[in-house]
Amino acid sequence: MLEMRKDLFADERDDNLNVVGKGVQRQDAPGHVTARTRFFDDHAFDGLLHLKVVRSPHHHARIRAIDVSAAERAPGVKRVLRGADVPVNKNTLLSLINFGKDDEPTLAVDKARYKGEPIVAIIADSEAEALAARKLVRIDYEPLNPVFDVEEALKPGAPVVNETYPGNYFEYHQRFDHQKLRFGDVERAFAQADHVVEHRYQMSPIEHAPTETNGTIAAPEHNDRYVVHSCAQGLFFSLGTTAKIVDLESNRLHFIGGTVGGGFGGKVDSLSEPLAVLGAMLTGRPVRYVLDREEEMLYGSPRGAERIYVKDGVMRDGRIVARYIRSYFDAGAYTRLSSYAAIKCTAHVPGPYSIPNVASDIYVAYTNRCPSTAMRGFGVTAVDFALEVQMDRLAEAVNMDPMEFRILNAYRDGDMKAHRRVAKNTALVECVQVAAEKANWPISEQARRASSLTEGGGERAQIPATPLDQRGQIGRPESRNGPATQTLPAGTTRIALSKQPVFEGARDSRPTPVQVPRYEPSPRQEAPRYDPAVAPPLPAYQPAASPPPAAPPPTAPAQPQHGAVRFSSVFGTRRR
Amino acid sequence: MARHEGRGMASVNYPIGMNLGGDPSQALIHSNPDGKFTVALSAIDLGQGMKQVSRQIAAETLGVPIEDVYVDTADSDTGPHDMGSFASRGTHRMGNAVIAAAREARGVLLDAAAEELEVNASDLVTDGRGNIHVRGAPSKTITVKATAQAAQFKQGKTIAGRGIFLIPLSAVDAETGEMNPNTAFAHACLVADVSVDDETGEVTVLRMTSAYELGRVINPRMVEQQLVGGAWMGISHALYETPEPYYPNPEHGPRDFNEYLMPGPGDIAPYHVTVLERPAPDGPFGGKGPGEMCANPVLPAIANAVYNAVGVRVDELPITPEKILRGIRANGGVKPGPRRGGAVNWR
Numbered sequence: 001m002l003e004m005r006k007d008l009f010a011d012e013r014d015d016n017l018n019v020v021g022k023g024v025q026r027q028d029a030p031g032h033v034t035a036r037t038r039f040f041d042d043h044a045f046d047g048l049l050h051l052k053v054v055r056s057p058h059h060h061a062r063i064r065a066i067d068v069s070a071a072e073r074a075p076g077v078k079r080v081l082r083g084a085d086v087p088v089n090k091n092t093l094l095s096l097i098n099f100g101k102d103d104e105p106t107l108a109v110d111k112a113r114y115k116g117e118p119i120v121a122i123i124a125d126s127e128a129e130a131l132a133a134r135k136l137v138r139i140d141y142e143p144l145n146p147v148f149d150v151e152e153a154l155k156p157g158a159p160v161v162n163e164t165y166p167g168n169y170f171e172y173h174q175r176f177d178h179q180k181l182r183f184g185d186v187e188r189a190f191a192q193a194d195h196v197v198e199h200r201y202q203m204s205p206i207e208h209a210p211t212e213t214n215g216t217i218a219a220p221e222h223n224d225r226y227v228v229h230s231c232a233q234g235l236f237f238s239l240g241t242t243a244k245i246v247d248l249e250s251n252r253l254h255f256i257g258g259t260v261g262g263g264f265g266g267k268v269d270s271l272s273e274p275l276a277v278l279g280a281m282l283t284g285r286p287v288r289y290v291l292d293r294e295e296e297m298l299y300g301s302p303r304g305a306e307r308i309y310v311k312d313g314v315m316r317d318g319r320i321v322a323r324y325i326r327s328y329f330d331a332g333a334y335t336r337l338s339s340y341a342a343i344k345c346t347a348h349v350p351g352p353y354s355i356p357n358v359a360s361d362i363y364v365a366y367t368n369r370c371p372s373t374a375m376r377g378f379g380v381t382a383v384d385f386a387l388e389v390q391m392d393r394l395a396e397a398v399n400m401d402p403m404e405f406r407i408l409n410a411y412r413d414g415d416m417k418a419h420r421r422v423a424k425n426t427a428l429v430e431c432v433q434v435a436a437e438k439a440n441w442p443i444s445e446q447a448r449r450a451s452s453l454t455e456g457g458g459e460r461a462q463i464p465a466t467p468l469d470q471r472g473q474i475g476r477p478e479s480r481n482g483p484a485t486q487t488l489p490a491g492t493t494r495i496a497l498s499k500q501p502v503f504e505g506a507r508d509s510r511p512t513p514v515q516v517p518r519y520e521p522s523p524r525q526e527a528p529r530y531d532p533a534v535a536p537p538l539p540a541y542q543p544a545a546s547p548p549p550a551a552p553p554p555t556a557p558a559q560p561q562h563g564a565v566r567f568s569s570v571f572g573t574r575r576r
Numbered sequence: 577m578a579r580h581e582g583r584g585m586a587s588v589n590y591p592i593g594m595n596l597g598g599d600p601s602q603a604l605i606h607s608n609p610d611g612k613f614t615v616a617l618s619a620i621d622l623g624q625g626m627k628q629v630s631r632q633i634a635a636e637t638l639g640v641p642i643e644d645v646y647v648d649t650a651d652s653d654t655g656p657h658d659m660g661s662f663a664s665r666g667t668h669r670m671g672n673a674v675i676a677a678a679r680e681a682r683g684v685l686l687d688a689a690a691e692e693l694e695v696n697a698s699d700l701v702t703d704g705r706g707n708i709h710v711r712g713a714p715s716k717t718i719t720v721k722a723t724a725q726a727a728q729f730k731q732g733k734t735i736a737g738r739g740i741f742l743i744p745l746s747a748v749d750a751e752t753g754e755m756n757p758n759t760a761f762a763h764a765c766l767v768a769d770v771s772v773d774d775e776t777g778e779v780t781v782l783r784m785t786s787a788y789e790l791g792r793v794i795n796p797r798m799v800e801q802q803l804v805g806g807a808w809m810g811i812s813h814a815l816y817e818t819p820e821p822y823y824p825n826p827e828h829g830p831r832d833f834n835e836y837l838m839p840g841p842g843d844i845a846p847y848h849v850t851v852l853e854r855p856a857p858d859g860p861f862g863g864k865g866p867g868e869m870c871a872n873p874v875l876p877a878i879a880n881a882v883y884n885a886v887g888v889r890v891d892e893l894p895i896t897p898e899k900i901l902r903g904i905r906a907n908g909g910v911k912p913g914p915r916r917g918g919a920v921n922w923r
Contacts, residue, residue, distance in 0.1 A: 001846075001847070001848045001849065001922065002796060002799065002800040002803070002849045002850075002851060003848070003849070003850045003851070004793070004796065004850075004851050004853075005787075005850055005851065005852050005853075006853070008852045008853075008854075009852065009853060009854040009855070012854060012855055012862075013792065013853060013855050013862065017636060017861065018635070018636055018639070018704035019632050019635050019636050019641075019642045019704070020632050020633065020636040020792065020794055020861045021792065021793055021794065021795075021796070021861075022632070022795065022796075023795055023796045023797035023798075024628075024632065024642055024795065026625055026627065026628040026798070027627055027628055027631055027646060027647065028621065028627055028628070059826065094597075097597040097598070097599070097745070099597075115826070148824040148825070148826055149824040150824070172750065173748075173750035175750055176750060179748070179753060180750065180751055180752065180753055181752065181753030182751060182752045182753065183752070183753075199891060200891060201891045201892070202823070202891065202892040202893065203893055204813075204817070204818035204820070204821075204823055204892070204893040204894055205818055205819055205820050205823060206813060206817050206818060206819075207817065207819055207830075207836060209817075209833070209836065209838070232620070232660070233620050233622060233660050233661050233662055234620065234658075234659055234660020234661065234662065235618045235620060235650040235652055235655070235658065235660065236618055236652065236657050236658060236659065236660070237659055237660045239652055253652070254651075254652060254653050255650075255651075255652040256650070256651050256652070257620065257650050258617075258618070258619070258620050258621060258649040258650030258651070258655075259621055260620055260621065260622045260623070261623070262622060262623055263620070263622040263661070263662075264622075265662060267622075268660065268662055293831070293832045293833070294831040294832060297819065297829070297830055297831055297832060297836060298819075298829050298831065302819060305820075305823055305824075330824075340596060340597075343596055343748055343755070343757075344591070344594060344596065344663075344757065346748075346753045346755075347591065347596075347753075347755060347757035347758070348591065351588070351589070352587065352588060352589035352761070352763065360753070367824070369824075369826055374662055374663075376806070376809070376867070376868045376871060377590070377868040377869060377871060377872050380590060380591070380868075380869075380872065381813075381871065381872050381875070384586070384588045384872045384873070384875070384876060385872075385875040385876045385879070385893065386891075387876075388586035388587070388588065388873070388875075388876030388877070388880070389876050389879050389880060389889070389891065391586075391876075392584065392586075392876070392879075392880040392883065393889075401916075402584075402585055402880070403585060406585075406587045406765070410587070411589075418753070419753055419754055419755050419757060420752065420754040421755075421756065423761075424857070425760060425761065425854060425855075425856055425857060426589075426761065426763070427763045427789035427852060427854045428587055428589060428763045428765070428789075430763075430787070430789065430852055430854075431587060431763045431764055431765040431787040431788065431789050431852065432587050432765040432787075433787075434765070434787035434850050434852065435585065435587075435765035435766065435767055435785060435786055435787040435850070436765075436767075437921065438767075438785045438787065438848060438850055438920070438921055438922060439583075439585075439767040439769075439785040439917060439920055439921070440917045440918050440919060440920055440921040441583070441585070441767060441916050441917035442917055466752065468751045468752070469751075488751075488752065493754060494749050494752070494754055495746065495747050495748070495749055495754045495755060495756065496747075497756060498595060498743050498744060498746055498756040498759075499743075499744055
C-alpha cells in the first residue's frame with residue numbers, strides 16, 4: 001500500500017504537471033504480461049552453435065597442463081578455446097574509466113584462483129554435445145592452499161590469490177592498502193565520550209537470482225560486423241569490455257539489448273559477451289553462451305560480503321561525538337567492481353547523521369572465492385545494516401527511544417558531511433516522524449517538531465582540524481601502527497567542487513517554452529530551395545590512394561588505452 | 577514454547593547518481609511527420625521501468641500526450657552512449673539527458689508552429705493533449721501533428737533534440753577521503769514488526785511500515801513496485817538468503833531455487849509505504865531514484881526487532897533460527913525489550 005504525503009515540502013514543488021507524477025501504464029506492460037516481449041534468448045538463428053565452459057574444481061590450483069585433444073575430436077564440436085585464443089586475455093572492468101590494473105583472464109591460463117573459474121570453452125552444434133565434450137578435457141592441477149577469510153588474506157604469509165595485487169589488497173592512490181576517510185579527531189573524541197561502543201558486523205554474500213540467467217547470442221552480421229544480443233545492464237559498458245577483450249574496434253560490434261529479465265547488479269560484469277563474440281569470430285557462425293541455473297548460482301558473481309567494525313563515542317545526552325569504521329570488502333579472486341564499492345562506502349560514512357569526528361579505513365581484500373560484484377545498494381547495504389544495528393545499541397546505552405535518538409543525531413540542511421561537502425535537500429527527520437506516526441510509535445513533542453530545515457549549519461557546517469596519518473602504506477605492514485604525521489587545519493579542502501551542469505529554465509517546473517539549451521532559433525530567412533540546375537556539383541570522390549600523411553613527431557610510447565581516453569585516473573592505481 | 581513479538585526500526589539515506597566514474601548519459605529524440613516522438617537511448621530496462629520513466633519525462637518536457645512518445649532502447653547502432661542502469665543513476669542521469677533532448681526538440685516544434693501561426697515562438701504554449709496555442713488565446717491554435725507535417729514537408733525542419741547529462745568525475749583525496757561522490761540523497765525510515773518462536777527460532781515478519789523521501793515521484797505505481805519488491809528482497813537478505821551459510825566457509829553452495837532459501841508467498845509481510853517528495857535541485861523534475869535503497873532499512877530493522885522480541889543480537893546475516901536459539905541459550909532465556917507503541921495506524 002502506497003500513500004503520498006503531498007503536504008510535506010509542498011512549497012518546494014510545483015505539482016502542476018501533466019504526466020510526471022501519474023501512475024500511467026508502462027509502454028512495455030502489454031508485451032510483458034502476454035509473454036511477447038523479446039529478451040536476448042528469444043532470437044533464433046540458423047546454424048546456431050552452443051558454448052559451454054570447463055570450470056576449475058579447485059579453489060586455488062596451479063594449472064600444469066591442459067589436454068583438449070579428445071574434446072576436439074568429440075561429435076559436434078566445432079572449436080575449443082583456451083586462454084591463448086583470447087586476443088586480450090587480461091582485463092579489469094573499470095579499465096573503461098581507467099581505474100585499477102588488468103587482473104582477470106577470460107580463460108585462466110597458469111592458475112585457477114576460484115572454484116568455477118573458466119579455463120576452456122567448447123563450441124558445439126548442440127548444448128548436449130558441448131556438455132559431453134566438456135568431460136573429455138583433461139587438466140592437470142597442482143592444488144594450492146586457498147584463503148577464504150578477508151582478514152586472514154591480509155596477514156603476512158597468506159597465500160597470494162591474485163599476483164597482480166600480491167598483498168591481497170586493492171591498491172589505492174598507489175600509496176595505501178585501503179581508502180581513508182578523516183574528519184576531525186576521533187581518538188580525542190573517544191577519550192572524552194561518556195560511552196564507547198564497538199561491535200563487529202558481517203554481511204552475507206547473496207545471489208542476484210535473476211529470473212533470466214546471464215547469457216549472450218553473438219552472430220556474424222553482414223559487412224564484417226557482429227550482432228550481439230546481450231542481457232548487459234550497461235550496453236556500452238559491455239560493448240567496450242568486449243571490444244577490448246576480442247580486440248575489435250567498437251563499431252564492429254552491434255549490441256542489442258535493453259530488455260533484461262532482472263539484473264540487480266549481476267549483469268554488469270560481461271560474463272558471457274566476450275566468449276560468445278570470440279566464438280562467432282572464430283567459427284563464422286552464431287554462438288549462444290548462456291549460464292544454466294547452477295552456473296548462475298555458483299559462479300555468477302554474488303554480492304560481496306563485507307566485514308564491518310563500528311566504534312562510536314556517545315554522550316549521556318544522546319549526541320554521537322565520534323565514529324570510526326574499519327571494513328573489509330571480500331572481492332573474491334578478482335577486482336571487478338569492489339574497488340569502486342569501497343569508495344562509495346567511504347562517501348556514505350557515517351550514515352545520515354551529523355557527527356563531528358569521523359574516520360574510516362575501507363579495505364578491498366582478495367580471497368579464493370568467486371569474484372563478487374555490484375548488487376543493489378552495494379557499498380552501502382552492508383554498512384547500513386551495521387550502522388543501524390549499532391544505532392539501536394547506542395540508543396539503549398543512553399536510554400533513549402531509537403526514533404528520538406535518530407532524530408537527535410540526524411543530519412540537516414547545512415551540516416558538513418565527513419567527505420567535506422555540505423548537506424542539502426535532507427529529509428531524514430521527516431521520514432522518521434512519518435514512519436513513527438504511521439506505525440503508531442509514540443515520540444516526544446520535541447521530536448515531532450524537529451525539522452531537516454532547522455538546527456543545521458552554523459557550527460555544524462565547519463570542517464574541523466584533522467590529524468592525518470600514513471598508516472597502511474603499500475608493502476609496508478609496519479606502517480600500520482604509525483602515529484599521526486600532521487594536522488590538517490580546520491576548514492581545509494583539497495578537491496575542487498564538481499562543475500555543475502548548466503540547465504536553462506527551472507528544474508522543477510513545466511518547461512519554459514522557448515528557453516531551450518543549445519537550440520537557438522535562427523533568424524527568419526528564406527529557406528534555400530534545392531534547384532539541381534544551380535546546385536554546386538558534389539565534390540568528386542577521392543579514392544584512398546592519396547599520399548600518406550606526414551609521420552607524426554616522435555612522442556613517448558603510447559600507454560595501452562582502451563575506451564575512455566576522456567577520463568583521467570580516478571582514485572586508484574594509474575594503469576600502466 | 578511461546579511466540580514473542582518485537583518492533584525495530586532503522587533510518588537510512590542513499591546516494592543517487594554517483595559521479596565517481598564521471599559517467600554521462602545521452603538521449604536523442606525525433607518526431608515523425610505525424611508529430612509522434614521516438615526517444616532513442618541505450619539505457620537498460622531491467623524491469624524497473626527505465627523505458628516508462630524516460631517516456632513520461634519526455635512527454636512532460638515536450639508537452640505532448642504520453643501516447644505520442646515511445647522509447648527505443650537499447651541498440652548500440654541507434655541509441656547514443658550511456659554507461660548503464662546501475663548505481664541508482666537511471667532516472668537521475670538519463671532523465672536529465674531526456675529533458676535536455678526534449679527541450680531542444682520542443683524548441684524546434686514551437687519554432688515550426690510559430691512559423692505556421694505567424695506569431696512569436698515565445699508566445700506559444702502546449703496543452704499536453706496534442707495542441708499548441710498562443711498563450712491566453714486558445715483559438716489561435718495548431719495541432720502538433722499539423723506542425724510536424726509543416727516542418728517536414730514545407731519548412732524543412734527536423735523536429736529533433738540531443739541531450740547529454742554529465743557531472744564530471746570526482747577525484748578522491750587519498751588522506752582525507754574528500755570527494756564529490758554524488759549530487760542527491762534519498763531518505764527512508766522503516767519499522768518492522770516480528771514474531772520470534774523461542775522453541776524453533778523461527779522469525780515471522782508480521783508487518784512493515786515505512787516512509788521514503790524520493791524527490792519527485794515520476795510514476796507512483798512504479799515507485800510502489802520498486803519499494804515493495806525491494807522490501808521483500810530485504811526480508812530475504814535478513815532472514816533467508818545466502819549461498820554460504822557458514823561464511824567464510826565456502827561449502828554448501830546451493831545449485832538452484834530448490835536449494836537456495838528464499839521467502840515464499842506465505843512469508844511476505846503486509847507493507848505500508850508513505851512517500852514524501854523533497855525535489856532534488858538537479859534531478860529530473862526533482863526526481864531521485866528508489867531502485868537500490870529499498871532493501872537497505874529492512875535488514876537492520878528486522879535485526880533490531882528480533883532483539884526487541886527476545887533479546888538476541890544477531891550481527892552476522894542472515895538471522896537464522898540456529899543463531900537465535902544459540903543466542904537465547906547464551907542469554908539464559910528470552911529477554912524481551914520494551915513495548916513500542918500500539919496497533920499500527922495505516923488508515
